[in-house]
Amino acid sequence: MPTCDLVLPCRDEAAALRDLLPRVPDAFSVIVVDNGSRDGTADVARSLGARVVTETTPGYGAAVHAGIEAATADYVAVMDGDGSFDPDQLLPLLDEVASGRADMAVGRRRPVARGVWPWHARAGNALITARLRRRIGMDAHDIAPMRVARRQAVLDLGLQDRRFGYPVELLQAVTRAEWRLSEHDVDYHPRAAGTRSKVSGSVTGTLRTARDFAKVLA
Secondary structure, three states, rough: OOOEEEEEEEOOOOOHHHHHHHHOOOOOOEEEEEOOOOHHHHHHHHHHHOHHHHHHHHHHHHHHHHHHOOOOOOEEEOOOOOOOOOHHHHHHHHHHHHHOOOEEEEEEEEEEEOOOOOOOHHHHHHHHHHHHHHHOOOOOOOOOOOEEEHHHHHOOOOOOOOOOOOOHHHHHHHHOOOEEEEEEEEEEEOOOOOOOOOOOHHHHHHHHHHHHHHHHHH
């Protein structure tokens, strides 16, 4: 299996990284993008062998873009660094792309327990993906919380959003570019203790994210 850089956009995820990074399969070289952390995220990441990139512009899209630009492998994976996903489940996604069966492989969240995915976040996700399927014929049911693609191909899309609208812009762009998309169920766990979601951790966070999504869809 080819090597692949794994970009983890992080803000105050030190508690999660202590458990997550040792579980990353050897096929992935980890790039932690520190997006304004105050809890020692960068120090924890370095101590566990990850490469750290600092991105001072706040926003999910800014962190992801910085990580992809810093990557050097032909393939790049992106996953949240909050401990809610199993990094070994990236391997089937990488295999789909490396084998040529898909241009991008993405995860579709499947909560492992009740309450893992708050109702307001789940409802917002369902509305956005339904709108994307109707509007552009996108064949996916989640906003790609885990994904693998060729690094240069992603950069060539010219994505502009640097906030939470980034994954929506990505899905629009790959659909219009007629990429072959492969969707896989992935386990969705509670976040690591001591961390808090910037999106689903509150109704306010979800509404702010929905606003960013709406700007991209406008």
